[in-house]
Amino acid sequence: MLRVTNLAGAVESSAELVTRACQGDMGAFEDLYRQHVGRVYGLCLRMTGLPESAEDLTQDTFVNAWRSLPGYEGRSSFATWLHRIAVNAVLARRRSPQGRNEVSMTDEAGEQMDFESVNMMDEATPIDIERAIAALPPGARDIVVLHGIYGYSHEEAAAMLGVAVGTCKAQLHRARHLMRGRMAPERAT
């Protein structure tokens, strides 16, 4: 079920909450969780395509963030810092035996996508573009999610993914090509 959060009502700024959470205030950290869980889960869900994995990874992200909070120096926004942790968690899971055994929607070449299996979003979602992104092979999907949806620059996305900027650009080019090819038949129907 897709629900979109509204952060406008956030009473306390992230900076104040981070300061308190750094001092071990779990209540403040819970408020940070409430403010940021939607974006972290959305990022994990779109990078993995698997709701159950995305839930695990969201939990891992916040647990790792809690552990690392004293080292957060505010050089990037808290949201960006949290996203880096989330991306690291996703990449680590892909490398793990568990992650390697998880069913992928595509192989690395982007073949054998079954659109019917992509049911992570509800009817209100603009399903064609969401499905097309979910159908991409992992490398191409990562850059569309980080750059296309979450607005990170190629340089920021490359740093998060641990790849060269040129690789990001090439993956984006590949993603656009694959998405165009896959969305065209849907448009025709």
Next chain:
Amino acid sequence: MNTIPFGPRNEPPDPLLAKAAELPKDVVPARDLWTSIAARIAGEPQRARSRSFRWPAALAAGFLVASVSALLTWGLMRDSDPTMQKPVVIAETPDAAIVPVNYGANSGLTVKEIVARDELLARFREKFNELRPETRVAIQKNLAIIQTAANEIDAALAKDPASGMLKSLLIGAYKQELQLYSTVVTSSDGLTRRT
């Protein structure tokens, strides 16, 4: 006449990327994850209350790793010395006790690198039980040193994920682990047929 345009190119935005940018950024999970998160973090303190910079620890760990292979090579040379009596080895330390280094969530190591390590590890395990007990202990100590280094580097990377120096240190630790396995696999060829 052809002209070369100056200034930023005004390429039309890709319609697919424009659609992607319109997708909702926030997606709420189907269940509240906070309870599980709170249970996990309740039992553990944050890594450090101070905001001390942990790079020095990571650097020290890196230098510690650099000394590993020399110690191991010395141990293996003792193993391969034909003048030394080699007892029949009963494997007090089963190869299952060899735990490969965990580089943590921030390492950025690729699947290919992990698979390469695992393949070498499998060959290493075949040789491990044939080594002298003290060599096996030395190997385990060396792996523990590399693990300590990896932990320190991972902690530092959590704070500074884009640091090239930390990534180099991590790759150095990874190479040391491979070197350790490789040294055993290649050096023990002459030692494996014990009587």
